[in-house]
Amino acid sequence: MIEQGSSKTQKAIRIKNVRAKGFRARLREFLRVPMLYREWQHEKRQLANPSSPDPLKACNSILIAPCDPVTLAGSKGDEAMITAFVERIREFNPDCRFGLLTYHDRVPETLAGLGARPEPVWANPKWSLRQLVRTVSRYEGLAIVGGDVMDGYYTPLTALRLWVVGDMAARLGKRSAILGFSFNDKPSPRLRRCLDSLDRRFVVSVRDEVSLERFRRFSATEARLVADAAFLLRPSFSERIEAVCFWADSQRAAGRTVVGFNLHPMLIKEGDQTRRSAMIDASITALRNVAVRDDVSYLLISHDFRGGPMGDEAVLGPIFEGLQGELGERIRYWKDRFSAKELKAIAGVTDAVLTGRMHLAVAALGQGVPIVAVTYQGKFEGLLRHFDLPERLAVSPETILVSSRLASLIDELIASREVLAASIAEFWPRVERRALLNIEPFLAQGADAAF
Incomplete structure (x- = not known):
C-alpha cells in the first residue's frame, strides 16, 4: 500500500508540473504573440519591396532556419532534412555556402561536416526580428526546415516566428521557401492572420496530401505538394x-x-x-x-x-x-x-x-x-x-x-x-521527384530538368 500511495503521489506531481509548464507557455504566448505581430508590421513598413531574384541565377548562399534552433539536430528527422538539403543543393551548385540560424554558437558533430556557418542570432541575447532580418540580408536565400512545428502544435510562438522570418526574407527579395512540412487537424488559430497575409514570393511546400488538405482548409495562402526532404538523404555505410x-x-x-x-x-x-x-x-x-x-x-x-x-x-x-x-x-x-x-x-x-x-x-x-x-x-x-x-x-x-x-x-x-x-x-520515382521539389526554389531556372 505504501508503494501504491507513493506511485500515486509521483503521478500527481508529474501532472501538476505538466499543467504548470503548460500555463507558463500559454502566458508567454499570450504576451509575446501580439508583440511579434506588431514587430512584423513595423518591419514590413521599412522595406522598399525589392525586386524578385533572377530566376536564371543559382542561389549561392542559403541560410537555414531549423525546426529547433537550440539543438539543431536533437531530432534525427531534423538532421536528415538539413543534411539532405545541403548535400543535394551542392550536387547542383558545389560553391553554395550555408548558414544555420542557431541559439548557440556551435553546430552538432553530426552537422559539422556540412561546413555550415552557425548564425547564433535566433535568441541572442533575445529574439529580435530586426536582428534576424539583418542576418537574412547577408544571404541570397532562406530555407526553413518546416518539419512538424509549422501548425503551432508544440508552440504557436515558434511557428509564428518561422513564418514571419520566411515572409520577411521574401520581401527582402531573397529566395525564401519552407521545406515540406506536416500540418495537423488542429492548427493554432493564432497563426491564421499571418498565413493569410504572407508574401506571394514565399514558397510554401507541404509534404503530404493529408497535410495539404488541412492547410488549405485553414489558410488561403498558396501551397504546393512535395514529399519529405529526408527522402533525398543518401545512406552512409560507415x-x-x-x-x-x-x-x-x-x-x-x-x-x-x-x-x-x-x-x-x-x-x-x-x-x-x-x-x-x-x-x-x-x-x-x-x-x-x-x-x-x-x-x-x-x-x-x-x-x-x-x-x-x-x-x-x-x-x-x-x-x-x-x-x-x-x-x-x-x-x-x-x-x-x-x-x-x-x-x-x-x-x-x-x-x-x-x-x-x-x-x-x-x-x-x-x-x-x-x-x-x-x-x-x-x-x-x-x-x-x-x-x-x-x-x-x-x-x-x-x-x-x-x-x-x-x-x-x-x-x-x-x-x-x-x-x-x-x-x-x-x-x-514519383516520390523522389516530389522530394526534389524542396530544393527547386534555390536552383537556377532549368537546373531542375535533371529531375
Whole structure:
C-alpha cells in the first residue's frame, strides 16, 4: 500500500508540473504573440519591396532556419532534412555556402561536416526580428526546415516566428521557401492572420496530401505538394554499420526475416509510466509470440538518442533486456549514436520495419522497405498515401498496448512485405521527384530538368 500511495503521489506531481509548464507557455504566448505581430508590421513598413531574384541565377548562399534552433539536430528527422538539403543543393551548385540560424554558437558533430556557418542570432541575447532580418540580408536565400512545428502544435510562438522570418526574407527579395512540412487537424488559430497575409514570393511546400488538405482548409495562402526532404538523404555505410549488415545477412542466410522495431515514450501522453510499462510488456509478449511461430529476427532501432525518459532507449532498452535471454542471436540492439545517414543504411538492411518515428519510416520507405507506423498527430496517413499503401498500416498507440493486436500487426507486415515492397518500388520515382521539389526554389531556372 505504501508503494501504491507513493506511485500515486509521483503521478500527481508529474501532472501538476505538466499543467504548470503548460500555463507558463500559454502566458508567454499570450504576451509575446501580439508583440511579434506588431514587430512584423513595423518591419514590413521599412522595406522598399525589392525586386524578385533572377530566376536564371543559382542561389549561392542559403541560410537555414531549423525546426529547433537550440539543438539543431536533437531530432534525427531534423538532421536528415538539413543534411539532405545541403548535400543535394551542392550536387547542383558545389560553391553554395550555408548558414544555420542557431541559439548557440556551435553546430552538432553530426552537422559539422556540412561546413555550415552557425548564425547564433535566433535568441541572442533575445529574439529580435530586426536582428534576424539583418542576418537574412547577408544571404541570397532562406530555407526553413518546416518539419512538424509549422501548425503551432508544440508552440504557436515558434511557428509564428518561422513564418514571419520566411515572409520577411521574401520581401527582402531573397529566395525564401519552407521545406515540406506536416500540418495537423488542429492548427493554432493564432497563426491564421499571418498565413493569410504572407508574401506571394514565399514558397510554401507541404509534404503530404493529408497535410495539404488541412492547410488549405485553414489558410488561403498558396501551397504546393512535395514529399519529405529526408527522402533525398543518401545512406552512409560507415565502418560501424558493417557489424549491423553482417548480423542481418547472417539471419537471412539462416532463413529468417529481419524486422526493424522502434517504439518511443512520446507515444504515451503526459509520460504516463503505467501505460509506458504496458507498452513495453505488450511488446515483449508480442515479439516473443511471433518468434515462436515464425522464422523472424528483430533489430531494435533507436531514432532519438536523448537520454532520460524521452529518448527511445527508455522503451527499447527494457524490451531488449526482456527478450535477449530467450532469443539470443535473433535479437540485436545497437546503442551507438548513429547519424541520420547511418540510420537510413540500417533501415535498408531490414526486410520490414514497425516504427513510431516518422523519419525512420521515411528512411525505410526510401530504401524500399515496407512499414507499419504507430501514428501520432495524423502524420503517417499522408506519408503512406505517397506510395498508395493501405491506411491500415498506420495504427494508433492504443493498438500496441494489446500484445495480441501488436503480434497480428507484425504477422501481417511479414506476410505482405513483398506486395508492399512492390508498391513502394512502383511509386518511388514519383516520390523522389516530389522530394526534389524542396530544393527547386534555390536552383537556377532549368537546373531542375535533371529531375
